[in-house]
Amino acid sequence: MYPPVKHYRNKDQIILLPGMIFTIEPTFVEGSPTFVTWNDGHTISTIDGGLSAQFEHMVLITDIGAEILTK
Numbered sequence: 001m002y003p004p005v006k007h008y009r010n011k012d013q014i015i016l017l018p019g020m021i022f023t024i025e026p027t028f029v030e031g032s033p034t035f036v037t038w039n040d041g042h043t044i045s046t047i048d049g050g051l052s053a054q055f056e057h058m059v060l061i062t063d064i065g066a067e068i069l070t071k
Helices: none
Strands: 021-024 027-029 035-037 044-046 052-054 057-062 065-068
Touching: none
Parallel strands: none
Antiparallel strands: 021 057, 027 052, 035 044, 057 065
């Protein structure tokens, strides 16, 4: 899909247009904030094995602003 919207701090400058949907995915972890990526290239875990929780909100860009699709 284009454009990709990264879920971490970056310097990308993407113009969001009506009809685009993106997600906001905060993650909370206990212990170390340092993480490692597993060999599958997708899964991550903290280096100390701390518990974590993640949730997601989908946001739709509209002609007059934004609408949160998940409540």
